[in-house]
Amino acid sequence: MISSNSSKENNHSTINSFQDLLLETNALTKRLFLQLMRRPSTLVAGILQPLIWLILFSALFSNAPVDFLPGGVSYGKFLGAGLIVFTAFSGALNAGLPVMFDREFGFLNRLLVAPLISRSSIIFSSVIYITSISLLQSFVIMAAAALLGYGWPGFAGLLLVFITLLVLVFAVTALSLGLAFLLPGHIELIAVIFIVNLPLLFASTALAPLSFMPMWLAWIASINPLTFAIEPIRSAYENSFDLNSVLIHAPYGELTGYTCLFTLLILTIGLFFLVRPLLNRKLT
Amino acid sequence: MFIIELKDLFKSYGGIDALRGLNLQIPKGKLYGLLGPNGAGKSTTLRIICTLLEPDSGEVLVAGRNALLSPRMVRQQVGYVAQEVAIDKILTGKELLQLQGDLYHLKRSFKEQKISELVERLDMGDWIDRRCGSYSGGMKRRLDLATGLLHNPSLLILDEPTVGLDIESRSVIWGLLKELRNQGTSILLSSHYLEEVDALADEMAIIDCGRVIASGSPESLKKKLGGDRVVLRVREFSDDEESLLVRSILKNIEGVYEVVINKSQGFSLNLVVESEDVLPRLREHLNEENFEVFALSHSRPSLDDVYLQSTGKTLMDAELELAGKRDLKLEKKQSMR
Ligand SMILES: Nc1ncnc2c1ncn2[C@@H]1O[C@H](COP(=O)(O)OP(=O)(O)OP(=O)(O)O)[C@@H](O)[C@H]1O
Numbered sequence: 001m002i003s004s005n006s007s008k009e010n011n012h013s014t015i016n017s018f019q020d021l022l023l024e025t026n027a028l029t030k031r032l033f034l035q036l037m038r039r040p041s042t043l044v045a046g047i048l049q050p051l052i053w054l055i056l057f058s059a060l061f062s063n064a065p066v067d068f069l070p071g072g073v074s075y076g077k078f079l080g081a082g083l084i085v086f087t088a089f090s091g092a093l094n095a096g097l098p099v100m101f102d103r104e105f106g107f108l109n110r111l112l113v114a115p116l117i118s119r120s121s122i123i124f125s126s127v128i129y130i131t132s133i134s135l136l137q138s139f140v141i142m143a144a145a146a147l148l149g150y151g152w153p154g155f156a157g158l159l160l161v162f163i164t165l166l167v168l169v170f171a172v173t174a175l176s177l178g179l180a181f182l183l184p185g186h187i188e189l190i191a192v193i194f195i196v197n198l199p200l201l202f203a204s205t206a207l208a209p210l211s212f213m214p215m216w217l218a219w220i221a222s223i224n225p226l227t228f229a230i231e232p233i234r235s236a237y238e239n240s241f242d243l244n245s246v247l248i249h250a251p252y253g254e255l256t257g258y259t260c261l262f263t264l265l266i267l268t269i270g271l272f273f274l275v276r277p278l279l280n281r282k283l284t
Numbered sequence: 285m286f287i288i289e290l291k292d293l294f295k296s297y298g299g300i301d302a303l304r305g306l307n308l309q310i311p312k313g314k315l316y317g318l319l320g321p322n323g324a325g326k327s328t329t330l331r332i333i334c335t336l337l338e339p340d341s342g343e344v345l346v347a348g349r350n351a352l353l354s355p356r357m358v359r360q361q362v363g364y365v366a367q368e369v370a371i372d373k374i375l376t377g378k379e380l381l382q383l384q385g386d387l388y389h390l391k392r393s394f395k396e397q398k399i400s401e402l403v404e405r406l407d408m409g410d411w412i413d414r415r416c417g418s419y420s421g422g423m424k425r426r427l428d429l430a431t432g433l434l435h436n437p438s439l440l441i442l443d444e445p446t447v448g449l450d451i452e453s454r455s456v457i458w459g460l461l462k463e464l465r466n467q468g469t470s471i472l473l474s475s476h477y478l479e480e481v482d483a484l485a486d487e488m489a490i491i492d493c494g495r496v497i498a499s500g501s502p503e504s505l506k507k508k509l510g511g512d513r514v515v516l517r518v519r520e521f522s523d524d525e526e527s528l529l530v531r532s533i534l535k536n537i538e539g540v541y542e543v544v545i546n547k548s549q550g551f552s553l554n555l556v557v558e559s560e561d562v563l564p565r566l567r568e569h570l571n572e573e574n575f576e577v578f579a580l581s582h583s584r585p586s587l588d589d590v591y592l593q594s595t596g597k598t599l600m601d602a603e604l605e606l607a608g609k610r611d612l613k614l615e616k617k618q619s620m621r
Pocket residue numbers: 297298300301302320321322323324325326327328329367476610611614615616617618619
C-alpha cells in the first residue's frame with residue numbers, strides 16, 4: 001500500500017544544488033507568508049501605530065509658525081520621512097520572533113534533521129519575509145502621507161527611499177536574528193525589542209531637527225543609524241535632491257547624503273559579519 | 285549488515301551524564317526496540333543518530349556513513365519522529381507535508397502522490413486540510429509520522445511513538461510500522477512500554493543509565509532468564525510471620541528455584557519455578573501443612589523480569605526514582621538551539 005521505491009533519482013526534484021536551495025528557501029518563505037495571512041495582526045499593528053503617530057503628531061503642530069522648521073517645510077512633511085523609517089525599522093526588529101518561536105517549539109529541529117542543502121535557507125527565508133513586510137508597511141505609510149498632502153517623491157527619490165530602507169532593514173534584521181539565537185526565549189527578545197524601539201525613535205531626527213536638541217541629545221541623534229536613514233529619505237521628498245549636499249550638521253562635522261548611505265552600508269556589513277559566526281554555530 | 289552502529293558513545297549535558305559508553309549494533313530491515321526508564325538516555329541516543337546532536341566522544345555509523353562527518357547523507361536516509369511533536373499550528377496538515385517534501389527536495393508529482401497515500405493509510409482524510417492547531421494528540425502524532433515517512437527513508441526513527449495516545453491511533457501506528465518493516469524499512473523505536481516492545485520488536489536492547497545492559501530478541505532475553513513466574517497467596521492479606529512460614533515450606537519443594545516475599549503486595553509470594561508441572565505440587569505441600577491457596581497466577585518471564593534481573597529493580601521503580609530528579613523545563617531550555 002505504501003509505495004517504497006526508494007531509488008533517490010526518482011523522487012528527487014532537481015538536478016543541482018542551487019535549485020535545491022531555491023526550493024527550500026521558497027518553501028520556508030511560503031510558510032512565513034501563510035502564517036502572516038492567517039494572523040495578520042502584527043502586520044496591521046505595524047501600520048496602524050505609525051499611521052496614528054503621523055495623524056496625531058502632525059495635527060499637534062499644524063498651527064506652528066510657518067518658519068518653525070528649517071527650510072519652512074510643514075511639520076507633517078517633516079515627520080513623514082521619520083515615520084517611514086521608523087515603520088521599516090520596527091518591522092525589521094521583529095525578524096527574530098518567528099525564529100525564536102521555532103526554537104522554542106522545536107520546529108527548528110524539524111528543519112535541522114532535514115537534508116537542507118544549506119541552512120542559510122532558514123536565514124534567507126526570514127530575510128525575504130521580513131524585508132517584504134517592512135517595505136510594504138513603509139509604503140503604506142508613504143501613501144498615507146501622500147493622501148494627507150505631505151508629498152510624494154519623484155522616480156529618483158523613490159529609488160533613494162527604497163535603497164535606504166533596504167540597507168537599514170538588512171542591518172536591523174541581522175541584529176534581530178542574532179538576538180533570536182543569543183537570547184534564551186521570546187520573553188527576553190520581546191523585552192529587548194520593546195526597550196530599543198521607542199528610545200531610538202526619540203533620539204533621532206524623526207520628530208525634530210538636530211537644531212532643536214540639547215547638545216547631548218544632538219550627539220546621540222547624529223550617531224543613531226535611524227538618522228542616517230531619515231535624512232536621505234527626507235531629502236528624497238525635495239524636488240531636486242543632491243546626495244553631495246550636507247544633510248546632517250552633526251556636532252562632530254557635516255555629513256553629506258552619500259556619507260549617510262555609506263555609513264549605513266558599513267553598519268549593515270559589520271553586523272552581518274558579527275552575527276554570522278553566531279548563526280553558523282547555532283545552525284550546525 | 286548493520287544499519288546503525290554506535291561505538292562507545294559518551295554524552296553529558298553540563299555535568300549530567302546522559303550516555304556513558306553506549307554500544308549498539310542494529311541489524312538492517314528489523315524493527316528494533318530501545319527499552320528503558322525515563323532518563324535512561326533513549327532520546328539522547330536517537331538524537332545523535334539523526335544528527336541533531338553530537339556525542340562528546342564515540343563513533344556513529346548510520347547506513348554505512350559516518351554521521352559525524354557526512355551528516356547530510358545520513359539525513360537523506362533517515363526519517364525522524366521526535367518525542368515532542370513539533371508542528372506549526374497555523375498550517376494545515378497538507379501544507380506541513382508539502383513544506384516537508386520541499387525540505388527533502390522531492391519531485392512535485394512524487395510528493396503529491398506520496399502525501400495522498402500517507403493520508404489515506406493513516407486515515408487522516410477528514411483532517412488533512414484543517415489547521416494542525418485543531419488536531420488531537422493522536423492526529424498530531426499521525427501527521428508527524430507522515431512527515432517522517434514522506435521521503436521513503438530507509439531508516440525510520442521514532443521516539444516513544446505511542447506515549448499517551450488513544451487506542452485507535454496506537455493501533456493505526458503499530459499497523460503501519462509492521463507493514464513498513466515487512467517492506468524492508470529498518471525501524472528503531474524507543475519506548476518505556478514493555479508491551480509495546482514485546483509486541484512489535486524483532487530485536488531490542490534495554491538501556492539504563494546511558495548504557496546497554498541487555499540485548500537480543502525479546503524471546504531470547506526472556507528465555508535466558510529461565511523458569512516460570514508464579515505469584516501465590518494463602519490469604520488476601522497475609523502477614524510477616526505467616527509469609528515466612530509459607531516461604532520455608534515452598535523453598536523445600538523440588539523445582540522451586542526462588543521465593544521472594546513481596547511486602548508491598550500484601551505479603552504475596554513470588555516464585556521462580558522450573559515449569560508449570562510444579563504447580564500441583566505447590567498445592568499439595570501447602571494443603572499438607574494446612575494452608576489453603578487463596579490465589580495463584582502463573583506466567584512466563586516478562587521483559588519486566590528481564591529488566592529486574594539486569595538492574596535489580598523493576599522498570600516502574602526505576603521510572604519513579606528518576607522522574608523525581610529531572611527538571612523537564614530546564615532540559616527543554618537546554619535542548620534549544
Ligand atoms: N537538554 C538537556 N539538558 C540537560 N539534561 C538533559 C537534557 N536532555 C536530557 N538530559 C538528561 O540526560 C539524561 C538522559 O535523557 P534522555 O532524554 O536521553 O532520556 P530518555 O531515556 O529519552 O527519557 P524519557 O523516557 O523521559 O524520554 C536524563 O538524566 C536527562 O535528565
